[in-house]
Amino acid sequence: MTKIVLSPSGIEVPCDKGATVLSALEKAGYALPNNCRAGACGECKVKVLKGDFEQGFILDMALPASEREQGFGLMCMAKPTGDALEIEWATADTRPKLFPPQERMPYMVIEKTPVTDTIIKLRLRTLSDSLKFWPGQYVTLTHESGDFEERCYSLANIPNREGDLLLFVTKVEGGQASTWLHEELSEGERLYVNGPYGTFIGDPQAKTPVLCLASGSGLAPILSLTSGALYRGGFSYSATVLFSARTKSDLFEMGYFKYLSQKFRNFKFRYTLTREANPEGLEGRIPALLPQLYPDLSETSIYIAGSQAFVDDCLEQVKKLGAKDELIHKEGFVSQIPAQPAAT
Numbered sequence: 001m002t003k004i005v006l007s008p009s010g011i012e013v014p015c016d017k018g019a020t021v022l023s024a025l026e027k028a029g030y031a032l033p034n035n036c037r038a039g040a041c042g043e044c045k046v047k048v049l050k051g052d053f054e055q056g057f058i059l060d061m062a063l064p065a066s067e068r069e070q071g072f073g074l075m076c077m078a079k080p081t082g083d084a085l086e087i088e089w090a091t092a093d094t095r096p097k098l099f100p101p102q103e104r105m106p107y108m109v110i111e112k113t114p115v116t117d118t119i120i121k122l123r124l125r126t127l128s129d130s131l132k133f134w135p136g137q138y139v140t141l142t143h144e145s146g147d148f149e150e151r152c153y154s155l156a157n158i159p160n161r162e163g164d165l166l167l168f169v170t171k172v173e174g175g176q177a178s179t180w181l182h183e184e185l186s187e188g189e190r191l192y193v194n195g196p197y198g199t200f201i202g203d204p205q206a207k208t209p210v211l212c213l214a215s216g217s218g219l220a221p222i223l224s225l226t227s228g229a230l231y232r233g234g235f236s237y238s239a240t241v242l243f244s245a246r247t248k249s250d251l252f253e254m255g256y257f258k259y260l261s262q263k264f265r266n267f268k269f270r271y272t273l274t275r276e277a278n279p280e281g282l283e284g285r286i287p288a289l290l291p292q293l294y295p296d297l298s299e300t301s302i303y304i305a306g307s308q309a310f311v312d313d314c315l316e317q318v319k320k321l322g323a324k325d326e327l328i329h330k331e332g333f334v335s336q337i338p339a340q341p342a343a344t
């Protein structure tokens, strides 16, 4: 057993031998930002002030050599090798707020339905305890066949009595897990769930208007976040989801969003089509539409989810329109292909 010391607060968190810094913090409930859990996105980067650690295989892009020399490390892959590792993260009033993740929780697939040509909806029901999670978080999935490596999928629903989890999986060309889930997985089969993970939970009590931007299965965490906040009486100002789809056939969960729009007067759902005319509404990519729709985002909380390219493009545009860093929350669906063994 070693320990992680958070600086400047001095909070100490125990870390099992061989565990990563991120998993030790999560086990203690601390919300260190993370995304890919595979050394590929850079989201979990912090400065290491004291102590030794093994960094493991990571992408240079996620932690360039110059930052490594300045003492930064990626905590999703970093394993302490001494008695203590001191990292620069969190403030004195930081408190644990996450549910400690569980491993290998058995779930049965009770529904598998195609919702577009490329996206399936999976409903998983627990065979043991219900997973406790915050709307917007994600889980990782494995199958006992070992036919695919562990992959991250966002939860699309909110905690419920049955303990069901709802996921939307996009088939990635040549992708091992997504292809397996689309082509091999049957209803009635068992999957193992690890989690919950992630910090895309935002602040449902935010005292600002809320704008959520999503494309493809990026709608999953937005669905969870918005329904979670609306049902808990959050989003005291207006909340809008703007969804980007290529064609009308790429729209899904429209019935549910229409329902939310009728039930909650402060909630609005809009979509734009990028590869087809949309006589009823918006056309074109979200970053191009934003300046005319929302010319001033300086007092708006922003949530963005989808492919990394979509998130990056939206992020650049919302910043140009004045969005404040502290009010921007993002979840990029980055690849978890293990990084190159270039950097150790």
Ligand SMILES: Cc1cc2nc3c(=O)[nH]c(=O)nc-3n(C[C@H](O)[C@H](O)[C@H](O)COP(=O)(O)OP(=O)(O)OC[C@H]3O[C@@H](n4cnc5c(N)ncnc54)[C@H](O)[C@@H]3O)c2cc1C
Binding pocket: 035, 036, 138, 148, 151, 152, 153, 154, 155, 168, 169, 170, 171, 172, 173, 174, 175, 176, 177, 178, 179, 198, 217, 218, 220, 221, 307, 331, 332, 333, 334, 335, 336, 337
């Ligand atoms: C926090 C988080 C939440 C996620 N939530 C969801 C979700 O709700 N629904 C969902 O469908 N996916 C989600 N993803 C993406 C998912 O984890 C996998 O990356 C995706 O399903 C591809 O895995 P694969 O095994 O099929 O492809 P792999 O075998 O890992 O990759 C095959 C090829 O596709 C490329 N590739 C891999 N992943 C992606 C990607 N995401 N976009 C573009 N190219 C890629 C790889 O670089 C490689 O060339 C999420 C990712 C993260 C990090």
Ligand code: FES
Binding pocket: 033, 034, 035, 036, 037, 038, 039, 040, 041, 042, 043, 044, 045, 062, 074, 075, 076, 077
């Ligand atoms: S979460 Fe650590 S690099 Fe992505």
